[in-house]
Each structure stands twice: as C-alpha cells, then as structure tokens.
Amino acid sequence: MFQYIQKKDRIVVNPGTESKVIIPSRMYPLETKPCQIFTSDNTLPLERDDVTRIFDSIVPQVGRCFTNSEKLVNALRKAGYPAKQYVGWLFIRGVTYPVHHSFVVLEKHIMDLSIEILSKDIDTYKESVLIKRMNRYEARKQIVQMYHEKKDLTNHEKCIFGKCDPYYMYIAAEGNAMQGKERNALLQREYPQHPAFKNLDLNGMTEIQRMLYR
Numbered sequence: 001m002f003q004y005i006q007k008k009d010r011i012v013v014n015p016g017t018e019s020k021v022i023i024p025s026r027m028y029p030l031e032t033k034p035c036q037i038f039t040s041d042n043t044l045p046l047e048r049d050d051v052t053r054i055f056d057s058i059v060p061q062v063g064r065c066f067t068n069s070e071k072l073v074n075a076l077r078k079a080g081y082p083a084k085q086y087v088g089w090l091f092i093r094g095v096t097y098p099v100h101h102s103f104v105v106l107e108k109h110i111m112d113l114s115i116e117i118l119s120k121d122i123d124t125y126k127e128s129v130l131i132k133r134m135n136r137y138e139a140r141k142q143i144v145q146m147y148h149e150k151k152d153l154t155n156h157e158k159c160i161f162g163k164c165d166p167y168y169m170y171i172a173a174e175g176n177a178m179q180g181k182e183r184n185a186l187l188q189r190e191y192p193q194h195p196a197f198k199n200l201d202l203n204g205m206t207e208i209q210r211m212l213y214r
Contacts, residue, residue, distance in 0.1 A: 002039070002091055002169045011035055011171050015096045023089055023171045027191060028098070029183065031087050031175035038110050038170040046109040046162030054079060055161060056154045060113040066184075068113040069102040070177035081106055087180040088172020089196075090115075097195035100187065102180045103160075103170060110170065112160040119167040121146055 003014040013021040024030040046052070054075050060068040069085050076083035083106045090101035103112040150158045164170065188197050 002093070004037070004169075006037065009033075009035070011037055013091065013098075013171070015091075015098075017096055021089075021098060024173075027187075027194065028089055028196075029187075030173040031179045031183065032173045035088075035171065035173055036086075038105070038164050038172070040164045040166040042108070043110050043164045044108045044162060046106070046111075050079065051076070051081065051106070052156050052161075055111060055113070055156050055159075058113055058155065060155070060159075065112075065114040066102045066177040066180040069104050072104050072111060072113060076104070076106065083111075084174050085176055086170070086172040087175030087183070088170060091169040091171070093167045098171070099196050100180070100184050101170070101172075102175070102177065103172070109162045110160060110164050111162070113155060115160050115165070115168065116147060116150055116158045117143065118158075118160070118165045121150075122167055 003016075005012045010025070011023050013023070015021055021028055024035055055072065058068065058071050058075065066087070073083045073085040083104050085102060086105055087102045088100075089098035090103075091098045101114070103110060103114070105111075155161070160168070187194055191197075
C-alpha cells in the first residue's frame, strides 16, 4: 500500500526512505491547483462504448506520455466529453521515487495510454523472474516480451482505462502537453541528479523503452 498524508495544499508521500516526497514542491512541482490524488480507491470502471472506441483509436508512442494524453484528450473533447489532461507524478508500487507523467481524467475515470504493465502482469513477471533466477538484463528482456505479447490487444484491454490499477498511484493537477514537456526539461536542468530522471538517457527514455524500439 502507498503511504501518504493529504494536507490542505499538498500531499506528503513516504516512499520508504528517509526523504519524503512532497507534492507540490520545488523538486516535485505541479502546473496548476488543486493537487489531486488518483488511486484504485477513488476511481471507477468505465463502460461507455463510444469512449472505449476513442481510447482504442489512439496509437500511443513509447515514452511519450505528454503527447499520448494530448491526443486522447483532444479526441474526447471533439466528441463532446469534458476530458482533462493532467500532469504530475506517477508512483509505482515497489519503486522508491515517482516519475514525471501525464494522463487523462474524465469524471471519476482515469485513462492512461502509456501504462501497459498492470498488476496482473507484474505478478506473472515476478513469478517468472523468481523461478528462472533471472539477472537484471534477463528481467528487462522479460518485460519487453510482455509488451510484445500484448501488442495485439486493444488499448482498453491492456492499458489503464477507467479504474486506476492498484499497482499505481497518481498525484497531479490539470496541465497540458507543452507544460509537461517544458517542466520535464527544466527539472532535468535544475536537478541533474533528480531521482525521477536518474535512469533516463538523453532522449528521456529508460533502458526498457530503448529495448522496445530495437
């Protein structure tokens, strides 16, 4: 479970280290107010055929969450839905610090085209790594294989659609793709050792994302 304290103007997350993650703050800023939190406890499944069709029509790009969310929110608004793009921080269970991220909210529903590895996939992955005693490189290859195995599924079948997956927690505020990209670049300039970016290359991609492009 994620451990956090929700205060009047900020959320304090305990990632299991001596340092707390405070959102918003200089190192973990947001673009607007208010600061909101999204988990499996406060989001609901989404069962609207037209919204599902729109979600499935978008072709997401690996490592491009700001652009993916922008495309989705524009398509939903064009169809008359009051969707909103959010920019903020994504916490992953078992990972110490959050990543800078963007997603879409429609009423009590969350939609994230950039997340394809869900809790059920993680359980299978952990079991496989344990049984086969994989090293770090082999474990990464296993994750890449999981992505490839899901490539024929529709977006709503493999991504976060409606209810937040229990493996993730989002803390964010309304924003747009340009704000997200500019903030991302600014944080990397101001904090070269920022924990959210320590495993990224010069193009802002992780090793697993690079492997997906090979």
